[in-house]
Amino acid sequence: MKPKFYDALQMDPGILKRKITTCHTVWEKAYYWLAIAVRSLLIVAFAILFINLLSSIFGSENTPFAVALFCIMLGIRFVNFEYCIGDSLITLAASLCILILIPSVAAVIPSFFLIPLHFVSFFSLLYMTTQKPELGNGGLYGFAYIYLTGNPVTGDALIRRILLGLTGYLICGAILFFKHRNQHKTVRFHHVIQKFDLSSLTQLWQLRVALGTSLILSLGQIFHMERFMWMGFACASLLSEYPYSDNTSLRFRQRIWGVLAGSCIFYILYLILPANIQPLLGPLGGLCLGFCTDYRYKTAMNCLGALMLGTGLYGLHGAIILRIINTALGVIFGALFAAIFHRLVVLKIRPAVENP
Numbered sequence: 001m002k003p004k005f006y007d008a009l010q011m012d013p014g015i016l017k018r019k020i021t022t023c024h025t026v027w028e029k030a031y032y033w034l035a036i037a038v039r040s041l042l043i044v045a046f047a048i049l050f051i052n053l054l055s056s057i058f059g060s061e062n063t064p065f066a067v068a069l070f071c072i073m074l075g076i077r078f079v080n081f082e083y084c085i086g087d088s089l090i091t092l093a094a095s096l097c098i099l100i101l102i103p104s105v106a107a108v109i110p111s112f113f114l115i116p117l118h119f120v121s122f123f124s125l126l127y128m129t130t131q132k133p134e135l136g137n138g139g140l141y142g143f144a145y146i147y148l149t150g151n152p153v154t155g156d157a158l159i160r161r162i163l164l165g166l167t168g169y170l171i172c173g174a175i176l177f178f179k180h181r182n183q184h185k186t187v188r189f190h191h192v193i194q195k196f197d198l199s200s201l202t203q204l205w206q207l208r209v210a211l212g213t214s215l216i217l218s219l220g221q222i223f224h225m226e227r228f229m230w231m232g233f234a235c236a237s238l239l240s241e242y243p244y245s246d247n248t249s250l251r252f253r254q255r256i257w258g259v260l261a262g263s264c265i266f267y268i269l270y271l272i273l274p275a276n277i278q279p280l281l282g283p284l285g286g287l288c289l290g291f292c293t294d295y296r297y298k299t300a301m302n303c304l305g306a307l308m309l310g311t312g313l314y315g316l317h318g319a320i321i322l323r324i325i326n327t328a329l330g331v332i333f334g335a336l337f338a339a340i341f342h343r344l345v346v347l348k349i350r351p352a353v354e355n356p
Helices: 005-009 013-022 026-058 060-076 085-106 111-129 137-149 155-180 189-194 201-222 228-239 249-272 278-289 295-314 316-349
Strands: none
Touching (some): 005 026, 026 060, 026 155, 026 278, 060 137, 060 155, 085 111, 085 189, 111 137, 111 201, 137 201, 137 228, 201 228, 201 316, 228 316, 249 295, 278 295, 295 316
């Protein structure tokens, strides 16, 4: 029995595509393909409206934070923090404080303090929000942290970012309350702390992601590398794969392939499209992303929006070259770090790690 169209719009594209493979008629397949298309279109349209509205109120410097809030808002509808609503609301506030303040602090403190600052902040963010990495919260809040670290603000813009954070907290907190208030009523955050066990794969996963990402973000800032957050995204994508595995070769190849393909697609489209149409490449990438379930294709489509922004700063060729180089540096660092981490940490704590 087909779900109602509204219910189909709430489903992940992966679920909808699995339903398509089991359909027996062309009409059934068309029904689910239409759901995927409408779902993607609605998300992109709402994203444009939501982000542009907040940017117009709180300033264009805070557009990256508006993007992060939009992603958090979508995710929090379906995934909670795995403990009671009171502690979850406090956790949400603490997470937003980290996302607002730490990037600005990291931009001005001496280089010596960058690694411990990023590590403590990133690990705290993952530990508070990601008890089950398979549900995707780690990637969501990790993306927000890396993106905002690459787009810090100071002065009046920071004050506006704080006000935007309060607005985002009211929106996301309301969604969290109404969607999840009746779940995990007996679980408190201090129960989560009491269960901390570094020998568990979840805690090892959190430690690996936080430490590896912190190192590469710190290196990018210390050496004043352009668009260093692209290295952070690439590195984190390798380290955040779950279930935990020391073998990152597949994700390594997929990331490189995706960035090369996405850069080529962007280059061709940018050259053939009229100048007044070129800004639509960002939304086009978001629209196509709604059809993707494979990591390679998601990586390729993400390039469209990233390169559209980068082209305004570095020119077409400069942005593409920078994207490819930073991605390569990020995945190489991530693969090396994963191998070293597994040998020096995991095999010492868990001599026989097996993927669950």
